[in-house]
Amino acid sequence: MIASLADLRAAAGRELGVSRWHQVTQAQIDRFARATGDYQWIHVDPVRAAAGRFGGTIAHGYLTLALSSVLLTDLVQVRDRGMGVNYGCNRVRFPSPVPVGARVRLRARLLATEPAGEALQATFQLTIEVEGQPRPACVAETVARYYPQPGAGGAGSPGR
Numbered sequence: 718m719i720a721s722l723a724d725l726r727a728a729a730g731r732e733l734g735v736s737r738w739h740q741v742t743q744a745q746i747d748r749f750a751r752a753t754g755d756y757q758w759i760h761v762d763p764v765r766a767a768a769g770r771f772g773g774t775i776a777h778g779y780l781t782l783a784l785s786s787v788l789l790t791d792l793v794q795v796r797d798r799g800m801g802v803n804y805g806c807n808r809v810r811f812p813s814p815v816p817v818g819a820r821v822r823l824r825a826r827l828l829a830t831e832p833a834g835e836a837l838q839a840t841f842q843l844t845i846e847v848e849g850q851p852r853p854a855c856v857a858e859t860v861a862r863y864y865p866q867p868g869a870g871g872a873g874s875p876g877r
Contacts, residue, residue, distance in 0.1 A: 719793040719827075722837055722863060729830045733841075736791035736823040738848065739784060741776050743817045749780040763817070776815040781855045782806075785843045788823035798863045804838065807858040813850055820848040828858070836862040 719725050719733065743763065750761050758765045759775055766774040786803070795801060815821060826842040838860060845855040 719795065721797045722795055722865065725793070725795055725827070725837060725839055725863065726830050728827045729839075731827055733792045733825040733827055735846075736788040736825075738820040738822050739788060740820050741780075741784075741815050741817060743774060746774060746776050746780065746817060749777055749783075753777070753779070755779075771814050771816060774817045776817070776819075776854075778811040778855070781811065781815050781821070781845055782809060782857060784821065785823055785845060785855070785857065785859065788821075788845075789825060789841070789843070791823070792825050795863050797866065799866045801861055801863045804833075804860040804862045807840070807860065809855065809857040811855050813847065813852040813854050815845075815847055815854045819850075821845050821854060822848075833862055836864045838862050 719728055746760050750756050755777055759769060759771065760766075760777055761774065763774050766772075822845070824844040824846060828840040828842050830837055830839050832838070839862075841859050841861070843855070843857045843859055844853045847854045
C-alpha cells in the first residue's frame with residue numbers, strides 16, 4: 718500500500734498490485750448515463766441490447782475509466798497529502814466491453830513521479846481487467862498530482 722508521498726516517490730517504476738473486484742451493475746450504468754446524458758441503447762436498454770452485438774448492456778467506456786479512481790484507492794492512499802487531483806490522461810484505450818454484471822479489477826504500475834511546482838506528479842499505467850475475459854476493458858496512462866498539507870513544503874522538494 719502506498720501511504721505517503723515518500724512511499725509514492727520510492728515506488729516509481731514498480732507494479733503496485735491489483736485491486737479488489739467490483740461488480741458493475743445496471744443501476745450504476747444508468748446513474749452514469751443520467752450524470753453524462755449518454756443514453757445510447759447499448760448501455761441503458763437491456764431488451765434492445767440483448768439482441769445486439771454484445772448480448773446485453775455494457776458499461777460506458779468512460780464509466781470504466783472512472784472506476785479506476787476508486788479502485789486505485791485499494792493500492793494508493795497518500796495520507797500525508799493536502800489534496801490529490803486528476804491531472805489528465807496521456808493515453809486511453811477500451812479493448813473490450815464490460816458487460817452488465819461483470820466484475821472488474823484494477824492492475825496498476827507507477828511509471829514515474831516528478832515534482833510539479835509544489836505537487837508531486839505521478840504517472841500510472843492502469844489496466845481494468847474483466848473477470849473471465851482475456852482482454853482488458855481499459856488500458857490507460859493517467860497523471861495525478863498530490864499536493865502536500867498546507868505549510869508542509871513542496872511535495873517535490875528534497876527530503877519530502
